[in-house]
Amino acid sequence: MEERTGTISNVILARIGEIALKGLNRGRFEHQLISNVKIALRDIGTFSIFQNQSRLWIEDIADIPSLLADDFTMTKVLDALTKVFGLVSVSPAVRFPGGMKEIINHSLSFVRDEMNREGHKTFKVDAKRGNKQFPLRSPEICTELGKEILDAIPELSVDVHNPDFVLFVEVRDDIYIYSKIIYGHRGLPVGTSGKGMLMLSGGIDSPVAGYMMASRGMKLNAVYFHAHPYTSDRAKEKVIRLAQILREYAGEIGLYVVNFTDVQLELFRNSPQDMLTVTMRRIMIRIAQSIAVKCDCKALITGDSLGQVASQTLEALVLTDEVSTIPVFRPLIGQDKEYTTQIARRIGTYETSILPFEDCCTVFVAKHPQTRPKKNHIIFAEKNLDIEQLVQKGLESVEHIRI
């Protein structure tokens, strides 16, 4: 669809990433992306969204007072947009019809604004002429506009190599000017790669694992194993908060809280201590997978990283995966903690993750867990357990929370 024309208005230019390469699927990807953008902005206001080649234009709805003219709203919209997977970057811009005279006039007030806000002293102009009917070519627009700005604002000077700001001018059917490019999280639009069940603890790793799979287009549900009263309600609140932060990237999440206390007590009593880590993981996986299948999730997602703790040795992971009939995705498997922590900080989960509430896995933990568990160890460890009944018990305790 073509962009609307009219007088000067505030718009946002959003650049579409990788999905531009997807050939025949492109339509479906773009459709999902636009729908995700609408949902991300829903609580802020209603906007028009147009697509043109590998760009989206977000605009005010015609004939009602402009939301984007308000700085506070603009900031919220930009923040929400940068979290939509599939967008590479966004730029707040002004749009107007006309020719060189209008470009000069509007650019002067845009540049003055920019200087007042940011204290900029040097600039350059970067012009692109998409509309070949426009009488000046791109380099001519740059030269003429640059000269006009220098004449009108003597405090400014040109620096083509390292300017404080770049004034971008795009000449299409209308003219667009902007200076900021704010980078987003790239990836693929959530909803284009099916649905996964994230095993979400209150730690640093699992929210990052969820974020990473969502960035590949996966819609998320999440399951949290809660061992009340051994783990406090505040531990549960923390997981809910983490799911809310993830929601800003991944859209709505169905969170399933399993009350795991009875199951854990049973394991604690009837299974060897050194194998607790593995028996517990296996029960968790069985329960998680049961819920996953019911809500159409095609894979489990965990925050495991190879060798990080006893439950994450290759031997423990092999025995854990053995009980799953659907794939277990572990996007952090080869990643070190420092890098995961950096991502957690960047996406905003870190501060919540480090709140000091216990996890069910740390309450019922063996002093010396078996780090190289073998098949015969697990057969022995589960010999006195009624696995079916424990899984059933877990499933009966599930509480569903929409995030």
Ligand code: ATP
């Ligand atoms: P995290 O930081 O994600 O808690 P971790 O480094 O503490 O991970 P573990 O506690 O061994 O490692 O957990 C490994 C993975 O198992 C977690 O990333 C998570 O996916 C899952 N998991 C652990 N505890 C729970 C829980 N209480 N509820 C749901 N999933 C859990």
Ligand code: MG
């Ligand atoms: Mg943990």
